[in-house]
Amino acid sequence: MSASRGAGPATVIDGVAAAREVHARLRARVAALAGSNVRPGLAAIMVGDNPASKIYLRNKVRACDETGVRSEVHGLPADAPASAVLATLESLNRDAQVHGILLQLPLPPHLDAERIMQNLAPEKDVDGLTWASLGALVTGRAAYEPCTPAGVIALLERAGVVLDGRDAVVVGRSAIVGKPMALMLMARGATVTICHSRTRDLADHTRRADVLVAAVGRARLITGDMVKPGAAVIDVGINRLPDGKLAGDVDFEAVRKVAGWVTPVPGGVGPMTVAMAIVNTVRAAERSVELRPA
Ligand code: NDP
Numbered sequence: 001m002s003a004s005r006g007a008g009p010a011t012v013i014d015g016v017a018a019a020r021e022v023h024a025r026l027r028a029r030v031a032a033l034a035g036s037n038v039r040p041g042l043a044a045i046m047v048g049d050n051p052a053s054k055i056y057l058r059n060k061v062r063a064c065d066e067t068g069v070r071s072e073v074h075g076l077p078a079d080a081p082a083s084a085v086l087a088t089l090e091s092l093n094r095d096a097q098v099h100g101i102l103l104q105l106p107l108p109p110h111l112d113a114e115r116i117m118q119n120l121a122p123e124k125d126v127d128g129l130t131w132a133s134l135g136a137l138v139t140g141r142a143a144y145e146p147c148t149p150a151g152v153i154a155l156l157e158r159a160g161v162v163l164d165g166r167d168a169v170v171v172g173r174s175a176i177v178g179k180p181m182a183l184m185l186m187a188r189g190a191t192v193t194i195c196h197s198r199t200r201d202l203a204d205h206t207r208r209a210d211v212l213v214a215a216v217g218r219a220r221l222i223t224g225d226m227v228k229p230g231a232a233v234i235d236v237g238i239n240r241l242p243d244g245k246l247a248g249d250v251d252f253e254a255v256r257k258v259a260g261w262v263t264p265v266p267g268g269v270g271p272m273t274v275a276m277a278i279v280n281t282v283r284a285a286e287r288s289v290e291l292r293p294a
Helices: 015-034 051-067 082-094 113-117 131-138 147-159 178-187 202-206 269-290
Strands: 041-047 070-076 100-103 167-171 191-195 211-214 232-235
Touching: 015 051, 015 147, 015 269, 041 051, 041 082, 041 269, 051 070, 051 269, 070 082, 082 100, 082 113, 100 113, 100 269, 131 178, 147 178, 147 232, 147 269, 167 178, 167 202, 178 191, 178 211, 191 202
Parallel strands: 041 070, 041 100, 167 191, 167 211, 211 232
Antiparallel strands: none
8 A cells, every 4th residue: 555545535544443453452462461470550640630631541541441451540739849749750660560650741830741751760651751762762762652653653554554765744843742753754764844833834845745744733724735635644633622622633524535544533643642551551561571580
């Protein structure tokens, strides 16, 4: 299959079905680990009660339940000082039953999330977002790839979209999505352009993309006329509309008429982001067994 193909109607990439498949494969790996008396464990730290974070966390706990991974959530009050967050982090770093740790973002504004995150033990950084993990990603040696871009790659591979030698455009340059996304596409042979708020004539770039990833946070920024016929369009954005509904960064109805593949919001990248956190946790548990003294 080629990266771009005939113009739409696009194949809608089903992130819920893809995540279900990942979960099924994980169940077998979790069962195998039971033979070594290890049950993968994922711990999440949540500070405050941001409603969106609560939903994401609930989805992660549910995915753990589905795969047999043990989960624990450590809630701290919204005014918790950095020392309290760090103390929780340190105790989870030392806990042998915990293989993966997630620091649920965003943290309240008085906390420097980026700094706090660097205290996470590298072997438990299943979000892949510490400087150590991101640095390793640059050199192609990341133990854990960041979950959202990893989910995007998994969706593209499952759909049979070729990346090698194709033109990819990533809109958004954050450290958690856009930048690692660009590195991961490049590692798979794509020629990558990164666009952002200072990009002149965004459409001029996006129209050349065989693979277009939107990670911006602006509802329906990517319109049908910005998409190359037959391209694979992956929508990372999650935006709350005034009527309370969710919308992606892509105008789904217009783009599906032009693209070769498109992901919906919700039901696209979101469930795969969650699944990748569990994949990384199971991998961390497997590594802990491999590293046991004989
Ligand atoms: P950030 O706000 O950190 O980054 C947004 C990026 O978009 C920035 O690089 C910014 O440019 C760029 N940008 C803003 N406006 C424009 C514009 N008009 N044209 C081109 N580029 C623009 O967001 P995140 O990367 O954290 O998240 C992006 C989106 O993805 C959000 O909607 C978020 O909710 C969602 N998300 C979804 C996940 C999932 O599981 N599906 C997981 C994580 C995030 P500049 O750098 O110049 O400011």
